[in-house]
Amino acid sequence: MHAMTRRFAGKGAKDLARLLEQKQAEVQKLMKEVPGLLSYNLIETADGCISFTLCKDKAGTDRSLTAAKDWLKANAGNLGLEPPTVWDGKVLVHIGADVAAH
Numbered sequence: 366m367h368a369m370t371r372r373f374a375g376k377g378a379k380d381l382a383r384l385l386e387q388k389q390a391e392v393q394k395l396m397k398e399v400p401g402l403l404s405y406n407l408i409e410t411a412d413g414c415i416s417f418t419l420c421k422d423k424a425g426t427d428r429s430l431t432a433a434k435d436w437l438k439a440n441a442g443n444l445g446l447e448p449p450t451v452w453d454g455k456v457l458v459h460i461g462a463d464v465a466a467h
Contacts, residue, residue, distance in 0.1 A: 366403065369426040369453035371416045371433065377444030378413025384441055385414065395432055401425035419456070426453050 373381050385392055385407050396405040401421030408415045418429045430451065437446065 366456035371449040373413040377446045382414035
């Protein structure tokens, strides 16, 4: 598995969090097209938001980044966002709800 986070802070970041929440169905449709997607989460922070994407492999997280950039350009270009801080890497330990329940 491979994970990627994108942290949005600064100008327009709080507005972006609200926009993504309002456009949840559209974002869900977009992310479901990412090959190997396991989960996508949006986390509200004090200064904006963080997206967390989990895919079967790096190709999936790379595709999610491209899809996110394209969506932001088309839908949030007026917010004056600073580029997000992006972290990604191989998942070494994953504990999901199905494991924790046992």
